[in-house]
Amino acid sequence: MMFEFRVQAVCPETGARAGELVTPHGIIETPVFMPVGTRATVKAMSPREMEEIEAQIVLSNTYHLYLRPGVELIEKAGGLHRFMNWHRPILTDSGGFQVFSLSGINRIKEDGVEFSSHLDGSRHFMTPELATRVQEGLGSDIAMCFDQCVELPCDEETARKSVERTLRWARRCKEVHRRDDQALFGIVQGALFDDLRKDCARELIAMDFPGYSIGGLSVGESHDEMYRILDLLNPILPQEKPRYLMGVGFPTNLVEGVARGVDMFDCVLPTRNGRNGTLLTSRGKFNIKHSRFEEDWGPIDPDCDCYACREFSKAYIRHLYRSGEMLGARLCSWHNLRYLISLMKGAREAILEGRFPQFRDRFHELFSTGKVL
Structure with a gap:
């Protein structure tokens, strides 16, 4: 097929x-x-x-x-x-x-x-x-x-x-x-109105599309409002077809979206943040341009296997940004993308192995600390 x-x-x-x-x-x-x-x-x-x-x-x-x-x-x-x-x-x-x-x-x-x-x-x-x-x-x-x-x-x-x-x-x-x-x-559109979201989803389902996207979120609403709409749509959208949450890329939203039956995500956030020096890691996010990284010889994230984390220190990447070198933005974009791809890979493995609730709890425990290692 x-x-x-x-x-x-x-x-x-x-x-x-x-x-x-x-x-x-x-x-x-x-x-x-x-x-x-x-x-x-x-x-x-x-x-x-x-x-x-x-x-x-x-x-x-x-x-x-x-x-x-x-x-x-x-x-x-x-x-x-x-x-x-x-x-x-x-x-x-x-x-x-x-x-x-x-x-x-x-x-x-x-x-x-x-x-x-x-x-x-x-x-x-x-x-x-x-x-x-x-x-x-x-x-x-x-x-x-x-x-x-x-x-x-x-x-x-x-x-x-x-x-x-x-x-x-x-x-x-x-x-x-x-x-x-x-x-x-x-x-599926409908802003934050439950009945409109449900009506839109049901009408689209009747048209029999091979997959369904959820639009109109991550545009200024709170996380709780986003999750409420996803909770609403989870039992309505067909279980046998893929669901795509459009324009969502913050790590907590990805994990919580997965927990609510979403299969696909996209966002410019990892590359946009990378260009301004903001990094997403297993222990939260931080900006590499901060002075505290001037003599930090450790990797961006010791839990990450990307090229930037394997080969370079935070001190070096900070130097690249201060010097206006484009490699700094490239390395940070490289890391952010790999981190989100790996996060979803980890969620998938946890689902297959029957331990997604533990994966979810552990993610929140670490990500919310905001502690740079």
Whole structure:
């Protein structure tokens, strides 16, 4: 089969799942963190380095690639995999979030969204059909329906209209989607309103998508609010299909998302934090530019096996930042990505071995200390 999801184990106490997601470019072991390669590259990392840190799948963005270099050029290159020389699976976001957050929007219509490019101000009109066709041209393994995002906080009527439009657009995406080697996921919206979330999920389930994404979270709500929505959706979304929590990458959110039945995560956080010197470790996060690391000869995280931790000291990496050397940002991005990938690998192993509750407790015990070793 081109696309198949197999649940291998479920934690009875929490609902955490370990599975395998079969795609045309390989099998993805879940739960999984997906590094973000917005413009067909994960910032500061080469494809070979991504393979070294065991990235199984990367995410690219329809909005950005549609504007530059354009889907026509990528099709001439033989598709996104060949264009970026990445031979493992790729997921593409529909660009819905970027259309609403990055561009100057003039008008939201039933047909789509009229917007100005953040690059040159040129006018464009993105429709569900166009977003689907662009993703088919890119040739990603997993594509997203075009949806309407809302800012939080928002009132219930605004969220309701967003859900209704998201559902209508999802039907249109599904109607025009033709690639049988690409899975199209529906996106559950509804802000923080329980009934809207449930209604949206049930309507999408009735459309029978091969997977379901949870959008509109990690946009300013509290952790407890995020977890409440995940708890709400966990028993509703089909157990036999993958669930993807969009734009979430903070370690505690990943572990708690797994505990609530989520299989896939993505976020720019590890590379964005890496570029400013903030590091994620098994003992919490810290910024390498702090003066206390000037003579610290230990690794970023003694529990990490990444290249940065194996070969360099905190003192050296701090020196790189103070000197403006790009290697500092590269090493920190390298570590942060490897840490989140390893965290999900550890969660998967714990689920398969029947000890996820203990894994979860131990993670929180260590991460919350904030003690740099």
